[in-house]
Amino acid sequence: MAQKNVSELRLKILSALSDPIRLELLEFLSGGERCVCEILPAFSRSQSTISKHLNILFEADILDRRIDGKKTLYSIKDPQVFELVRLVDRMALKQISQLAEAGRILEESLGIGR
Amino acid sequence: MAQKNVSELRLKILSALSDPIRLELLEFLSGGERCVCEILPAFSRSQSTISKHLNILFEADILDRRIDGKKTLYSIKDPQVFELVRLVDRMALKQISQLAEAGRILEESLGIGR
């Protein structure tokens, strides 16, 4: 409805993922479908805050949502999101190892004895 | 220095990518190393704005930077970033086709003659 082209959706997905709490929510839901009442105690944020974050992930089509009685159940809609996160992690790890390598070389150039 | 663990770097990378101009900058630089003076005319933003965006991508270790005379040349440091963007695009396309499919079914249920 609101969004149409790939660029907008792409941006919406990436924006949804650029928040630490929402990344944690994904990890939490990797264990399977959970109701909000199960999610809440795992996060040190207010109910309204968590609800909003869940909705952002839902709007980005990353999460699915269904209502069962008085509970709302959230689950991963597109598991490809984990490939994405893993790919980002690989990039991050590469950066860390490069830093470590640079440190090793610097150390060496300063002499092994310190 | 400032950042240490994977979570922080991961977030920094994703945040860097959650902006339309920065995504365009990546596409632009996919053609190879470019100086800021070449980048500027391709974007309808002020020089200070572009400079800031380039720096955000640099800080996220996505871009490389080198100075040559009075010019600063930017280039893609980690080409894996394109795999990432392509993966997001695939997710976005999936969403679009699902929407189209839903529309088709709805149309059908309303009768072909309209």
Add this chain to the structure above:
DNA sequence: TTCTATTATCGTCTTATGGCGATAAGTTTA
């Protein structure tokens, strides 16, 4: 129906982000 449980939404506040013009800093040219 009334009470409780669960979750979404509203209003508000604070902070972060993006945008710009002006200025600074560094480099080459004159």
Add this chain to the structure above:
DNA sequence: TAAACTTATCGCCATAAGACGATAATAGAA
């Protein structure tokens, strides 16, 4: 050295985003 170029940074403003408590909405229990 002065002038011109190129790019980064600063200060400021407007808007977006995140957080929270309060309230609304809905479903099941009493």
